[in-house]
Amino acid sequence: FARSFGMLLPGGDRREWVKPIMFSAGIGAIEDWHVHKEQPEPEMDVVKIGGPVYRIGVGGGAASSIQVQGDNTAELDFGAVQRGDAEMEQKMNRALRACIESRDSNPICSIHDQGAGGNGNVLKELSEPAGATIYTSKFKVADPTLSVLELWGAEYQETNALLMRSKDSEFLRAVCAREKCPVDFVGKITGDGKIVLVDDRDISVKADLPQCQPSPCAARPVDLKLDWVLGKMPQKEFKLNHVKLNLQPLTLPAELTVREALNRVLRLPSVASKRYLTNKVDRSVTGLVAQQQCVGPLHTPLADVAVVALSYFDTIGAATAIGEQPIKGLIDPGAGARMAIGEALTNLVFARVTELKDVKCSGNWMWPAKLPGEGAALYDACVAMCHAMAELGVAVDGGKDSLSMAARVGQETVKAPGSLVVSVYAVCPDITGTVTPDLKNPHGQGVLLYVPVTPGQYRLGGGALAQCYSQIGNDCPDLDSPHRLVSCFTVTQQLLEERLLSAGHDVSDGGLLTCMLEMAIAGNCGIELDISNSDSSVIELLFSEELGLVLEVSEMAVNAVCSRYRAAGLQCCRIGSTVGEGAQSMVRVRVNGDEVLSERTATLRSWWEETSFRLERLQSHRACVEEEERGLEHRVAPKYKLSFQPAHIPRPSTDSGVCEPRVAVIREEGSNGDREMVASLVMAGFQVWDVTMTDICSGLSLDSFRGVVFVGGFSYADVLGSAKGWAATVHFNPMARAEFARFRSRRDTFSLGVCNGCQLMAQLGWVASEADMELSDDGAARQGVLLTHNRSGRFESRFVTVAILESSSVLLRGMEGSTLGIWVAHGEGYMQFESEKVLTLVTENGLAPLRYCDDSGAPTEQYPQNPNGSPLGMAGLCSADGRHLAMMPHPERCTLLWQWPWMPQDWRQSLSSSPWLRMFHNAFQWCSQGL
Known part of the structure; x- marks a missing residue:
């Protein structure tokens, strides 16, 4: 909060x-068997996982010890600025989570986050009391001009230090490669109670040196007993005086x-x-x-x-x-x-x-x-x-x-x-x-x-x-x-x-x-x-x-x-x-x-x-801010409507020997909506696989899957535009391009794209493709719609109302006529069609089955009920045959009643399950009919 x-x-x-x-403020959870760290033992590897070394926080260490900020130099102030990299943080956390979820095979013996003091603090504390030898040449550096002092003291973020045994190194390397997360084996635990930093970056023979036997000509800018720097530091004495x-x-x-x-x-x-x-x-x-x-x-x-x-x-x-x-x-x-x-x-x-x-x-x-x-x-x-x-x-x-x-x-x-x-x-x-x-x-x-x-x-x-x-x-x-x-x-x-x-x-x-x-x-x-x-x-x-x-x-x-x-x-x-x-x-x-x-x-x-x-006027599109401010005076509770009776859908039993249909939840670097999507699909009865684009580009086949789901997030931080980096991975990797084309051409498959995944499906031409809408068998998938910046000019996180219209979508069957609340979380959701012809084909063929609504339940372009300004309130698109659905709102974050931030009191008292679970059950039923 x-x-x-x-x-x-x-x-x-x-x-x-x-x-x-x-x-x-944030909180997390940890399994009880991960509470205690193992003690460092000789020959354990000292590992840094996460982002490379930057000249960040060097000034921060100095700035925090002076009396008044502003008394230091401009360079020092610039060096004090912390610049976060959320995508690197996520890649590191995914790699760590893969280790943790290996349970008994977890390779991590001890872990410590990097913060104040940088490597000079985290590596000392991690190796206490055994001691370690660390090598400067083993660190990935983002700036080759970094001095040894800066490498040792910079408080750059998105990196952790950990200890592990050498036998597990290949597992960690493989996990990090799958998650595209840098990992450096920077040293060894020695057992001599000393922290030693060896500057071996300029020694031509460094590759031939055993790690615990540095060359005599290598400098040792740090060579200290851990007791001196961690256990026996003289205590400061402060003389404090009250001021009346x-x-x-x-x-x-x-x-x-x-x-x-x-x-x-x-x-x-x-x-x-x-x-x-x-x-x-x-x-x-x-x-x-x-x-x-x-x-x-x-x-x-x-x-x-x-x-x-x-x-x-x-x-x-x-x-x-x-x-x-x-x-x-x-x-x-x-x-x-x-x-x-x-x-x-x-x-x-x-x-x-x-x-x-x-x-x-x-x-x-x-x-x-x-x-x-x-x-x-x-x-x-x-x-x-x-x-x-x-x-x-x-x-x-x-x-x-x-x-x-x-x-x-x-x-x-x-x-x-x-x-x-x-x-x-x-x-x-x-x-x-x-x-x-x-x-x-x-x-x-x-x-x-x-x-x-x-x-x-x-x-x-x-x-x-x-x-x-x-x-x-x-x-x-x-x-x-x-x-x-x-x-x-x-x-x-x-x-x-x-x-x-x-x-x-x-x-x-x-x-x-x-x-x-x-x-x-x-x-x-x-x-x-x-x-x-x-x-x-x-x-x-x-x-x-x-x-x-x-x-x-x-x-x-x-x-x-x-x-x-x-x-x-x-x-x-x-x-x-x-x-x-x-x-x-x-x-x-x-x-x-x-x-x-x-x-x-x-x-x-x-x-x-x-x-x-x-x-808000200083941060967003002024007209949108004023539109929301004016409208707030007349707002009433949204009028939700149910055209079907949501019922708890038990997960089908596998005792009969019938195999559950497989779905691949596909994510890319920066995706963040995969876990809730997996849970929603599991609730509906699917066998769900976590699949990365690294897997696809390495040759993983989709032949055994009935469905693929492209999840939400910020692929490649969306720095080039919504999902363009993800789409480029598909377009320019022959193996991935062929795999997805083969999957889409099969008549027994379905796909769902949510948020960033919706943007990807638009880029790939899986929805709103002119060839698809005219039902041309030999038409190539061409992009007919672009998801671009919200009219407000900023990221929007809101709980909005959508109406479900009649369409061919297999995932929305039986839900037509309903008006439901749903989460949105995107910065680029405005549907910009390639031409008036494409827009006409979409509307006349019922291929825009989800519409943002006002409080009365009518489709709207008014802000903020329509958070991005899409024409006619369009919130989702489906293919002409109904097998592919792309939507900006997040149904996977509304499949449980407690995920809804608000609903009418009578719904809260009468419903036993969320209406959005029906969408995933529809997918399961469609797959089951073809088994």
């Missing part, structure tokens, strides 16, 4: 700068109204919509994402917690959430740290986890620690975090730091507020038990309950309202009673398990009223609030950011829910209900009997979304 914030605060000689950032803060009480305008305050708070970047972030990153990739950033019928970026499944065939997974409160830390570093923990847990609480004691967290520190007073503040925050964690029973098991969060601008030093980002994570026993913030029971059927964690406190310091008036204040919210948070967490988890909560959201940036408005905005409905409180002013009550939860429950569950919290020593009070839905819904707020706000939900949403759309 991402949080972003940005503003300037006055601060005497220095300026406190909350710079706009995006913080991402000149904090002033918060002073707000005397006649400040709730409406005026909201008008400012809802536009603050830390409070406002993050739509400009979430729709440009792939939120559905892997098909294992059970809860991503967006919620509700309009896919509002508001989720509290992220949830991922561990398998396509179970509902066990993991949940993660984050918390950060840097502005409150300016008032009290300890309070800022405790509030970060509190925010993280009140986010995590809306996903089912095993127990609070099972929650672990990572602490990520970003602090200008070397400036006066900041080191002491960092220490205070760390102590506060440790004490709070101990009382909560939550363990910190990792973290990162960046302690150079200051820069010189002219003669002025600008520093970022010290920030602690707490990332919490835990096992999720049921990924379907997650509750989202969007209100789900309009027309008075939903009751809103408020559960404060710090009852009776209404501190405004360090909050969004204070920031909107360029102030900080002198008294900020705090986690006063960790035991009360424990009780709140425990009770809420029990209510989740009993399915008594329909929606929930944490009180955080913006305060109680913002929390409730966000729930209404996400649910696209209205609310009526009636709050009685004589202990505080209206502004304090509604805008204080004290920890708490707001819950939506049914009328029948109100008493039961309230009594559960009260029995745990917590307050739980009824504060409102839902009223109406759609564009005309209203928000009405009464405090102590006086109406303090009456406004349309759509108007409040426009305030909340405005900052995001302003940022």
